[in-house]
Amino acid sequence: MNAIVISQPGPAEVLRLHQLPRPKPAPHEVLIRVAAAGVNRPDVLLREGKYRGSGDVTGLVPGLEVAGTVEACGAAVSRWHPGDAVCALLAQGGYAEYAAVDARHCLPVPASWTYTEAASLPETVCTVWHNVFQRGQLRPGETLLVHGGSSGIGVTAVQLARALGSRVMATAGSAEKCAAVRALGADLVINYRTEDFEEALRTFGGADVVLDMVGGPYTVKNLRLLRDDGRLVFINAMQGAAAEFNALDLMARRLTITGSTLRPRSAEFKAALATAVEQHVWPLIATGQFRPVMHRTFPLAEAAEAHRLLESSRHIGKLVLEV
Incomplete structure (x- = not known):
């Protein structure tokens, strides 16, 4: 699969498009065929090697939120099925054509929202x-x-x-x-x-x-x-x-x-948080009280350019990579 990799800690130019093996979902995970991935400030900190507790980020695939279609499910997954439209919260790995995600960290793509719009939701x-x-x-x-x-x-x-x-x-x-x-x-x-x-x-x-x-x-x-x-x-x-x-x-x-910081929290914490968000925020989406605010999309290969725009603070709303 194609994926954006941090070649070494540094400026936006260190984000490079590479071929990586497609991940295989663990029993508690789903494999998502990624349609879009949100771009966030923590991605920049991770790229720079400044995200606390991140260690050596060389070779890491950034990306904390995605939207796409469930490609496959681990043996222990019951809620989701291949073909389901989901958006998901990740610790890393979103800037790629496929991502393996804890099934509990997935949320349904809201009705009438595109994958690009839904990719702006989970981390934010x-x-x-x-x-x-x-x-x-x-x-x-x-x-x-x-x-x-x-x-x-x-x-x-x-x-x-x-x-x-x-x-x-x-x-x-x-x-x-x-x-x-x-x-x-x-x-x-x-x-x-x-x-x-x-x-x-x-x-x-x-x-x-x-x-x-x-x-x-x-x-x-x-x-x-x-x-x-x-x-x-x-x-x-x-x-x-x-x-x-x-x-x-x-x-x-x-x-x-x-x-707080979200990325290093436990899988159990994130599962409980996703449940709370679906309970309290998804109804507001359904009634139109919360809507997407999109500034610009970029092809996956232009992740570095998306980071430059994010760091410039010239945007209003979300930046998203389309895969």
């Missing part, structure tokens, strides 16, 4: 559901602040929070991006390049939950914007992992700082 929706609604405990009537509101994670968080009864504030880096996030239902969107988001959002009343992928200088501002009992949730720290804060202030206002 699982990340948002776990961090915003499980770790962040966002509740109806509360306010969520999403940094990077026009990213794949951002457009997902904005839509799900609105659909489940929360107010949403967001930041984005251009007038076009701000308009796109407002169109998805955000109550207030700040262009962080032209305005001080802390000052603007404080007049809006602050936030109960902040979903942050920036870190660095944003951390203290996020903490100041939190209401009493607020929760700051990290999914990345693109501008720095270190920050200083006043522990006494956290204690006085009962603030929580948390965060």
